[in-house]
Amino acid sequence: MFLNQYDVIVVGAGHAGCEAAAAAANMGCSTLLVTMNLQNIAQMSCNPAMGGIAKGQIVREIDALGGYSGIVSDRTAIQFKMLNKSKGPAMWSPRVQSDRMKFAEEWRNMLEATPNLDFYQEMVSGILSENGKIVGVRTSLGIEIKGKTVVLTNGTFLNGLIHIGDKQFGGGRAGESASFGITEDLAKLGFESGRMKTGTPPRVDGRSLDFSKMEEQPGDVKPEKFSYSNVTSPLTTQRSCWMSYTSLQVHDILREGFDRSPMFNGRIQSIGPRYCPSIEDKINRFADKERHQLFVEPEGWTTCEYYINGFSTSLPEDVQFKALRSVAGFENVKFFRPGYAIEYDYFPPTQLQHTLETKLIDGLYFAGQINGTTGYEEAASQGLMAGINAALKVQEKAPFVLKRDEAYIGVLIDDLITKGTEEPYRMFTSRAEYRTLLRQDNADFRLTPKGYEIGLAKEDRLRRMEEKLSKSEAMVTFFRETSLKPEEANPILEAKGSSLMSQPDKMFKVFSRPQLDLEDFIKFKKVATYIEENHLDQEIVEQAEIQVKYSGYIEKEKSHADKLTRLEDVIIPENFNFDKIQSISIEAKQKLNKIRPRTIAQASRISGVSPSDVSVLLIYMGR
Structure with missing residues (x-):
């Protein structure tokens, strides 16, 4: 039924568990992925999207190291947007709307095609340890499965409790039962645990919505993609999202249900995510606001189901329905299911090492919401790192830890281990002191050599990265060595409101002017010819542009990072x-x-x- 002993056992098949299992198996370890329901592998429990502010950087980092999240996101995307393009490149963040069902299907297909990986469907109800070292897991049927290392990625399932108004019932997700036994086992071993809360909005029937009363939110005209590999392509067609707003009338209706809200009547004691609050929390905390944005997001290419981003709630279902029917475009809305809140157990992450191995039990790793984080991307990155380190431990190799100046993943884990968290932790660009270095465009430069060195990123990825780096550096050198005459540059400079040149100057200096952008660069015949003769794609040209325009900031931040590295x-x-x-x-x-x-x-x-x-x-x- 099972191997006598697995190198790595991964408990839970959400975003963290899937990345952990894929990493360990691809690094050559015999791996078992255990989940309560194999039909729900990589389920998007909340919004049908990947990426966003800082989160998009994390997905690119996962991909650069050799993880699967970027590839799955590309293959199942229905819309792509690069957020924050009006700001500097340190703030640019890729995001996709995903086809929820295809996302889970693609993850399962990729995992089943991964060698060294076995699957088993059952609840893990306890862990097995001897003399402070992990030896395996115990299932609800009493089966003991031996493992050299174990990665726990239990998400919101540990003693999960779902709230809708004054109703509450056990569950780890809508329609799925909670998981019991693990918290109690860990508590006996001396682990400290706590409770957290998260929530989700109603899902509605798009056929009942009037989109003519909403604002259309299309994808980018020239969509990009997440993965640095050549196994995916940018979208050629996209589905739009839509935007509507709450109103004072909607707020008044919602307030009618506050006395039945578990948020306000004391039923929920745990802390929810500060940066993704429920709609009742928003109208309570921001009473001066007359309206709040609602993003109406399609769940896939063909389904009529829509996710109402911004309307997360645990109010009674009748209050949710009445309030939403007062939103423009929702006058005849039909529910697929109401929103709800869920409480679950987590373990303060200060109990972990930077490898995500626990300090108390040798060979036991925690990843994802069990560590107090929120978000698919944060979970997936922890799963990847836990899977990598579990594999390296079995192989008796040095652990793999990313520093704060190397990756957002390094910032995330260092924040958790060093500072802990008392509310669901979400990544933001502001959390990274080196965000000019940690851009989404250069994650492959930063991390693919490291992924290759530990045996996760394959050689073709490394070669592709090296070619991109070589060509972008050559283009920067071309800018440094090539001069522009005033008569070549001044027409474009004048059109952009930049001061005119009186004598020839190097392209590097001219292009560093803030008024000029990539579209202006390629208007110069010398640049257009160089791009054409060297067969350069958009990605390489954009990389060269960033190196030119932000070279001063990048060098300054590198210097600062080098100084602090001495303390590391x-x-x-x-x-x-x-x-x-x-x-x-x-x-x-x-x-x-x-x-x-x-x-x-x-x-x-x-x-x-x-x-x-x-x-x-x-x-x-x-x-």
Whole structure:
């Protein structure tokens, strides 16, 4: 039925579990993916979309390392948008609307085509450990499956409780039962747990909507794609999203149900996501706002089901229905199902190492919402890193950890391990102090060599990245070495409102002017000829443009990162006794003993550890 012992057992087949299983199996480990329902692999439990602000960068990073999320997103996209194009490239964030059913189908097809990967459908009700080391899992049928490492990716299923108004019932997702037993096992082993909340909006019948009363939100005219590989192509046709708004009337109707809302009557005690609040939370917290945006998102190419982004709620279903019918375009709306809130167990991530291995049990890894995060992309990136590190541990190789100046994934995990979280953690570009370095366009430059080195990214990916890097660098060199005469440049400069040239100057200097963009570059005959003769695609030209226009910012940030990296290199001994240091605060000692930072840099990011505490630690480390 099973192997005598698996190298890696992954529990849960959401976004984290799928990436973990794919990574471990592709790195050559015998891997078992256990889930309560094999029909719901990679289910999009909430909105049918991947990417967005900072999240799109994460998907590109997963792809650059050799994960599957970017490829699946491209193959099942129904719309593509590059967000924040009016801002600098550090803020550009790719996002796709996905076909929900095709997304799950494509994930399953890719996993079933992955060697070394077995599947099993049943609830895992406990973990097996001996002398502080993981040895496997136990299922609800009492079957014990042996494993050298175990990755828990339980999402919202651990003791999940669904709320709709004054009704509540057990469940990990609409129509699916909760998972029991794991929390209790971990608590006996000394793990600290907590409760979090998330929610989802109603799904409605698009045939009952009047789109003429809404604002159309089409995709990009020239859509791009997530994956750096050549196995996917940009969209040729797209489906539009739509936008409508709530009103004071809608808000008044919603308030009628507040006394029956689990958010306000005390039934829900746990904390929900700050940056994706329920509609009742929004009208309560922002009482001065007369309206809120609602994004009406199609669930696929052919289905009539729509997701009402911005209307997440746990109010009674009759209140949801009455309020939504007062929104423009929704006067005759029919529900597929109401929105709901769900409470679930999580484990504060300060109990983990940077590899996502637990500090208490050797060989046990946590990834995804079990660590207090929210979002498909955040979960998938943790699953990827946990799967990689579980495989490396089995292979007795060095662990794989990304630094804050190397990837958004590094920022995410460092934030979780170092600072913990008391509310569902969501990634934003503002969380990354090196976001000019961590752009979505250069994730392959940053991470594909690392993915190749650990045995995950394949050689064709590396060669493709090297060719792109070589061609973009050659184009930057061309700009540095080629001059423009005033008579060539001034007509374009004048049209763009930029000061005119009085003497020849290098293209690099001219193109660094903020008024000029990529479309202006290729108006110059020398540039157009260079692109044509060297067969350069849009991706390479855009990369060269960024290197020219933002070279000063990039170099400055690299310099800053290099300085802080010195503190990353100051290692704190594993069993260092912080209590013996007399000159640091009691709070610092408590936090340092709890989190056990690996480096001085990590210690400096812990809340409650002051700069003077860091100075004392440096002295103790011989610096």
